[in-house]
Amino acid sequence: MALVFVMIVGCGRVGSSVAKSMLSDGHEVSVLDENPEAIALLNRGQEQSWEDLGGSFTVGTALEIDALLAAGIENADAFVASTDGDNTNLVIAQIAQRRFEIPKVVVRVLDPGRAKWYAEQGLQTICPTQTAIELLERAVRGEHERRGAVV
Amino acid sequence: MYVLIVGAGKVGWNLARELIDKQNEVTVVEASRRRYEVVEEELEHNIQYGDGTELWILERAGIERADLVIAVTGDDEDNILICQVAKEKYGVERVVARCNNPRNLQHFELLGVKPAVSATDLIMRLIEHEVPKYGLVHLLDLKEERLEIIEMEVAEDSPADGSEVQDLGLPEGALVISILRDGGGFVPTGESLIRAGDEVLLVLDIGLEEQVTDRFSARAAPAG
Numbered sequence: 001m002a003l004v005f006v007m008i009v010g011c012g013r014v015g016s017s018v019a020k021s022m023l024s025d026g027h028e029v030s031v032l033d034e035n036p037e038a039i040a041l042l043n044r045g046q047e048q049s050w051e052d053l054g055g056s057f058t059v060g061t062a063l064e065i066d067a068l069l070a071a072g073i074e075n076a077d078a079f080v081a082s083t084d085g086d087n088t089n090l091v092i093a094q095i096a097q098r099r100f101e102i103p104k105v106v107v108r109v110l111d112p113g114r115a116k117w118y119a120e121q122g123l124q125t126i127c128p129t130q131t132a133i134e135l136l137e138r139a140v141r142g143e144h145e146r147r148g149a150v151v
Numbered sequence: 152m153y154v155l156i157v158g159a160g161k162v163g164w165n166l167a168r169e170l171i172d173k174q175n176e177v178t179v180v181e182a183s184r185r186r187y188e189v190v191e192e193e194l195e196h197n198i199q200y201g202d203g204t205e206l207w208i209l210e211r212a213g214i215e216r217a218d219l220v221i222a223v224t225g226d227d228e229d230n231i232l233i234c235q236v237a238k239e240k241y242g243v244e245r246v247v248a249r250c251n252n253p254r255n256l257q258h259f260e261l262l263g264v265k266p267a268v269s270a271t272d273l274i275m276r277l278i279e280h281e282v283p284k285y286g287l288v289h290l291l292d293l294k295e296e297r298l299e300i301i302e303m304e305v306a307e308d309s310p311a312d313g314s315e316v317q318d319l320g321l322p323e324g325a326l327v328i329s330i331l332r333d334g335g336g337f338v339p340t341g342e343s344l345i346r347a348g349d350e351v352l353l354v355l356d357i358g359l360e361e362q363v364t365d366r367f368s369a370r371a372a373p374a375g
Contacts, residue, residue: 063228063255087204087228091258099261113206114232117240 003027007076007102009062009092010083014108014128016041018080023055030056032071033083062092078104086111093123155180155217157203157233158224159190162249166221167194178212182224204229206236214241223249227258234264297357300328306369307347317341324356325363 006022008015011033019042023029031042031050036059042050050057060067062083073079079096081089086109093107106124109115115127152175156163159181170177171194179194180203181187187200201208203224214220220237222230230248237243250256250269259267305311311319316327316339330339331350337343345351355363 063252063258065254065257085228087226087232091228091231091262094262095258111205114204114236117206117236121239 001025004077005030005072005075006078006080007032007071007073007096008080008082009033009068009071010081010089010108011035011038011041011057012082012084013041015080015082016044018082019055020046023050023053028054030058030072030076032058032060032062032067034059034061062088068092068095073100073102076100076102078102079106081105081107086114090114090118090123097123152176152218153213153216154178154219154221155209155212155214155237156221156223157209157229158222158249159186159194159198160223160225162223163221164190164194166223167197171197180208180212204232206240209233209236209241214243217241217243219243219245219247221247225251227251227255230267231255231259231262231264234259235262238263298354299357299360300352300354301360301363302350302352303364303367305345305347305349305351305367308369309347309367310365310370311345311351311367312347314345315341316343316345319345319366321353321366322359322362325359326354328352328354 003026005028007030008019009032011019011031015031015033016038019029019031039050039057042055042057046053056071058067058071060070062068073096076096079093079102081093081096083089089107089109093105096102097105106126107118109118109125109127110129112127112130112133115125115130119125154170154175154177156167156177156179159167159179163179167177167179177197179190179198180201181190181198182202184200187198191198199212201211203209214237217237220234220243222233224230227250230250234246234248237246246264248259248264248267250259250267253269253272256267256269256272259265319327321327327339329336329352330343330345331352332346332348351367353363
């Protein structure tokens with residue numbers, strides 16, 4: 001993927017990890033979280049601080065347009081919604097898609113029901129619960145050992 | 152009418168009471184166990200326990216046959232989501248959403264959730280009406296018609312003070328519909344004289360506010 005501007009809302013374990021790999025791939029990365037302490041996750045395990053590495057971090061609430069603007073949503077090419085609230089993620093992902101017309105919007109949804117329906121409506125949803133269910137089922141059936149063979 | 156209410160706070164509980172009184176079939180869904188137990192003492196089988204943003208909870212509460220869904224939880228993202236799935240997934244004809252933070256109204260609008268009711272907004276309008284120190288009072292927004300009705304007090308030494316309605320130089324799309332003076336009101340003609348202290352009601356195309364308020368506010372002191 002060409003170098004782009006990635007915006008990530010929600011800096012927990014998932015958001016911060018995605019942010020760090022995107023930055024190390026050379027993308028421009030802006031992270032928004034309501035908790036100022038969350039930047040610690042971005043700094044963890046790095047030799048330089050997140051901001052010294054060129055990443056940006058904004059403190060603010062996901063639903064606040066001012067916070068989204070401050071974090072640079074107008075210039076984003078890709079948008080990741082990874083707060084700990086499914087409904088927050090679904091609402092801001094739709095704002096990113098419909099209002100700011102960001103070409104790539106990815107949204108984390110823990111509840112498989114909502115993830116499935118919103119995926120049918122055209123959102124790219126990632127459902128860790130559904131993924132875990134499928135992996136566990138495969139593991140129990142003993143399919144994981146020959147995963148390479150499973151299509 | 153079958154009404155599904157999500158959120159059994161003060162608003163949801165009282166709405167349920169009123170609607171049941173008026174012979175509607177009502178189900179309330181409440182996500183907090185403790186709150187559910189309190190309200191269940193009165194509403195009994197009319198309340199169910201569960202997270203009303205989960206589709207299976209809504210289905211269990213009969214959303215598919217609901218004539219009206221009212222989302223009145225304390226979280227705007229939840230209210231938006233509930234109304235969105237009600238309309239788009241389950242084909243519910245009418246929804247009403249509570250907007251807790253008026254700054255989120257734009258999100259309700261963007262995602263097609265209307266009407267969204269904001270108590271803060273309603274109270275602010277009442278305050279502005281009682282204390283017209285802001286100069287301009289929004290009486291009514293007719294969003295669909297793209298019109299608004301506002302009230303302005305005519306300031307002393309404003310361009311409007313001593314001017315006839317026809318000489319106000321109002322932009323196209325703005326019309327004075329009433330002048331309130333000395334406790335009474337009248338519908339003006341072009342020749343009606345406007346005086347400082349009058350309250351004028353205008354109907355406007357949305358977006359003309361600034362141009363119009365200039366006519367009724369005191370002229371800015373000349374620079375220097």
